[in-house]
Amino acid sequence: MKTNKLIIVLLVAIVVASCSSTPASVPTKNLSPTLENTSTPSPTATPIPQPVWVYVSDLQPNLAMVGYWSFAIGKYPGGEGSMVKGRMIQNDHQSYPHGLFVHAPSNFAMI
Numbered sequence: 001m002k003t004n005k006l007i008i009v010l011l012v013a014i015v016v017a018s019c020s021s022t023p024a025s026v027p028t029k030n031l032s033p034t035l036e037n038t039s040t041p042s043p044t045a046t047p048i049p050q051p052v053w054v055y056v057s058d059l060q061p062n063l064a065m066v067g068y069w070s071f072a073i074g075k076y077p078g079g080e081g082s083m084v085k086g087r088m089i090q091n092d093h094q095s096y097p098h099g100l101f102v103h104a105p106s107n108f109a110m111i
Contacts, residue, residue: 055098059110067105074099 057073064071069078072089074097079085089099102108 056110057098057100061108061110063107063109064102065107066102068103069101071106071108072101075101077101 061071071077075086075088076083077085089096089101100108
C-alpha cells in the first residue's frame with residue numbers, strides 16, 4: 001500500500017513539474033548571434049543573346065526528289081481532299097507559312 005501511494009505521489013510530482021512554466025520574472029535569452037552582412041555584391045549577369053532563327057524553308061535544297069506532286073514551301077502544290085492548291089499548309093486549324101511539302105515517296109536534303 002505504501003508503494004502505491006509513493007508511485008502516485010511521484011507521478012503527481014512529475015506531472016506538476018512538466019506542467020509548470022518558467023516564471024515571468026526570468027527574462028528569456030536570445031541565443032542567436034547578431035549577424036553582420038559580410039557578403040560582397042555579385043557581378044551583374046551577362047545577358048544571354050537570343051538565338052538567330054533560321055527556317056529550313058529559307059535554306060537551299062541540295063536534293064529534292066518528290067514522288068508525287070512537287071516540292072513546295074508554305075503552300076500546297078496540288079489539291080486533294082482538304083488540300084487546296086496554292087493555299088497555306090494547315091493541320092488541325094494551325095497554319096505553317098514556312099512548312100515544307102513533300103509527298104511520299106520522296107528524298108529531300110538541305111545544304
